[in-house]
Amino acid sequence: MVEPTPAVPAAAAEPAARFTGFSLWYGTFQALYGVDLQVEAGRITSLIGPSGCGKSTLLRSVNRINERLGYVRTEGAVAVHGVDVYAAQNALVQVRKQVGMVFQRPNVLPLSIRDNVIFGHRLHSRGAGRTTRADEDAIVEGALRQVLLWDDVKDRLNRRAAGLSLEQQQKLCIARLLPVKPRLLLMDEPCSALDPKGTEAVEELIWELRGEYTILLVTHNMAQARRASESCVFMLLGKMIEHTPTDEMFVTPQRQETADYIEGRYG
Amino acid sequence: MSAPPPHPDTAALDRRDLAWYVDKLVAVLVFVGGVSAVVFIVGIFAFVTHEGWGFVSEHFSLRGFFGSIRWAPTSTSNPTYGALALIAGTASVTGLAMLVAVPFSLGAAIYIAEFATGRTREVLKVLVEMLAAIPSVVWGFIGLSVMNPLIIDVFNVPIGLCVLNSGLILGLMAAPIMTTIAEDALKAVPDTYREAAEALGATRWQVTRRVVLPAARQGLLAAVLLGVGRGFGETMAVLMASGHAINLPTSPFDSVRALTATIAAELGETAVGSTHYQALFALGIFLFVVTFVINLSADLIVRGIRKT
Numbered sequence: 001m002v003e004p005t006p007a008v009p010a011a012a013a014e015p016a017a018r019f020t021g022f023s024l025w026y027g028t029f030q031a032l033y034g035v036d037l038q039v040e041a042g043r044i045t046s047l048i049g050p051s052g053c054g055k056s057t058l059l060r061s062v063n064r065i066n067e068r069l070g071y072v073r074t075e076g077a078v079a080v081h082g083v084d085v086y087a088a089q090n091a092l093v094q095v096r097k098q099v100g101m102v103f104q105r106p107n108v109l110p111l112s113i114r115d116n117v118i119f120g121h122r123l124h125s126r127g128a129g130r131t132t133r134a135d136e137d138a139i140v141e142g143a144l145r146q147v148l149l150w151d152d153v154k155d156r157l158n159r160r161a162a163g164l165s166l167e168q169q170q171k172l173c174i175a176r177l178l179p180v181k182p183r184l185l186l187m188d189e190p191c192s193a194l195d196p197k198g199t200e201a202v203e204e205l206i207w208e209l210r211g212e213y214t215i216l217l218v219t220h221n222m223a224q225a226r227r228a229s230e231s232c233v234f235m236l237l238g239k240m241i242e243h244t245p246t247d248e249m250f251v252t253p254q255r256q257e258t259a260d261y262i263e264g265r266y267g
Numbered sequence: 268m269s270a271p272p273p274h275p276d277t278a279a280l281d282r283r284d285l286a287w288y289v290d291k292l293v294a295v296l297v298f299v300g301g302v303s304a305v306v307f308i309v310g311i312f313a314f315v316t317h318e319g320w321g322f323v324s325e326h327f328s329l330r331g332f333f334g335s336i337r338w339a340p341t342s343t344s345n346p347t348y349g350a351l352a353l354i355a356g357t358a359s360v361t362g363l364a365m366l367v368a369v370p371f372s373l374g375a376a377i378y379i380a381e382f383a384t385g386r387t388r389e390v391l392k393v394l395v396e397m398l399a400a401i402p403s404v405v406w407g408f409i410g411l412s413v414m415n416p417l418i419i420d421v422f423n424v425p426i427g428l429c430v431l432n433s434g435l436i437l438g439l440m441a442a443p444i445m446t447t448i449a450e451d452a453l454k455a456v457p458d459t460y461r462e463a464a465e466a467l468g469a470t471r472w473q474v475t476r477r478v479v480l481p482a483a484r485q486g487l488l489a490a491v492l493l494g495v496g497r498g499f500g501e502t503m504a505v506l507m508a509s510g511h512a513i514n515l516p517t518s519p520f521d522s523v524r525a526l527t528a529t530i531a532a533e534l535g536e537t538a539v540g541s542t543h544y545q546a547l548f549a550l551g552i553f554l555f556v557v558t559f560v561i562n563l564s565a566d567l568i569v570r571g572i573r574k575t
Binding site for chain 2: 124176
């Protein structure tokens with residue numbers, strides 16, 4: 001197996017996320033087999049592979065949201081900026097503060113647009129002095145501006161978020177992560193519920209966020225992986241097959257399985 | 268055999284086999300079952316109204332019925348029919364019961380729906396449903412033989428059959444059904460909301476308080492209303508635990524008498540068609556209207572959830 005050569009300078013060598021021999025079981029079904037992977041900080045890394053290859057499972061292991069299912073067992077380690085996510089139960093809230101997640105279907109909370117954006121901030125600003133209404137307004141505006149949604153919704157911040165279009169809802173789902181100041185954003189097929197126009201807009205937004213945030217993006221759309229990511233991980237049947245810069249993977253894949261998948265022989 | 272059918276399948280389409288007749292028969296049977304609910308409710312309302320109408324049309328006055336505490340239908344010189352004390356009795360017992368039942372049942376529902384997992388949840392759900400199946404006379408018996416001496420001992424009062432006793436008993440009785448309905452309301456909140464909030468770093472309680480409870484509030488209100496309806500209509504346990512004394516309660520240790528208990532205790536000893544008999548049916552009309560309104564609003568609230 002060929003280790004990817006780090007494309008970032010040694011100063012930023014600490015990976016945003018590091019999987020070490022990570023295996024995962026749903027009950028008796030093994031979904032991941034000893035994954036070793038380093039997600040470089042400040043870049044967009046896409047996870048590709050056929051349905052059921054474990055790419056979503058891998059993504060959902062980073063913030064341990066997998067474990068909501070209750071019959072999940074893991075081996076190995078996942079570290080986010082050097083902190084072992086699976087080490088101690090009480091650190092989970094801190095981990096999730098650093099790791100934001102965007103889901104397949106926009107899952108806005110049944111609250112107003114404003115309350116959606118400020119929700120995470122309110123959870124985590126406990127005890128750190130009261131945030132005034134004006135502070136909150138500034139946070140909401142900043143987050144909505146960053147996801148290019150401010151002009152669309154500034155006059156209806158107190159309306160229900162569920163009334164927005166799917167594209168706007170998905171942008172809102174990204175916006176509500178930002179006030180918590182995460183370092184890593186996990187995106188699980190964030191465009192799969194959107195129409196082509198919405199997909200384009202959200203992809204553009206993801207591209208805008210590059211650099212400031214590390215983004216790990218699951219997609220089954222290879223064109224999207226090619227357009228929207230800098231680094232690419234190919235998975236198959238629960239194993240990580242290849243991890244290379246995106247332009248290399250789509251031109252000169254190193255493994256036969258990758259080449260077959262990219263050429264559409266299966267998947 | 269003259270002209271053959273145009274296509275062999277056409278005959279097959281028209282065949283009436285056993286399955287066809289069974290289907291028709293079942294359709295008729297379930298239709299009768301469904302319509303009978305309407306027939307019974309209209310029939311009961313018509314019967315109660317008919318029996319009580321004589322009182323309502325001849326002796327009823329708002330002041331005399333709702334404004335007087337004198338319920339003395341058996342007085343030979345001056346029979347009076349003031350229902351205020353009975354209404355206050357039912358209301359005070361139901362009110363106290365809700366003070367007991369709302370925290371208990373909401374707590375139980377939140378625990379079962381949001382915190383418990385796997386076996387614990389399944390076992391608890393079954394137990395709560397079993398609790399709902401305990402006959403009310405058993406609850407009344409507990410009120411009479413366990414709570415009564417306990418209240419006398421603990422609070423040093425002369426009698427333990429009072430608002431407190433029957434309110435506690437009724438609260439425990441209403442809690443299981445309220446728990447079941449409230450849990451259904453919490454379960455109806457889409458799981459994606461919980462997932463979203465948890466991914467943002469919310470603890471289980473933060474998810475519950477900030478997302479699930481607000482989203483389920485209509486269903487929870489419906490659960491409380493159904494509990495109130497249950498309390499209003501309960502007869503046996505209240506009859507046994509309340510002391511059955513006509514009285515406007517001023518403290519939890521006063522004995523009271525409930526509307527339902529009055530009907531149950533007196534109806535067997537009245538002459539059919541007498542004014543007393545009709546007055547009891549007038550109480551029945553009042554109870555029917557109150558519980559109907561409560562249940563209807565609970566139902567409308569639940570329907571409201573499904574639409575949004």
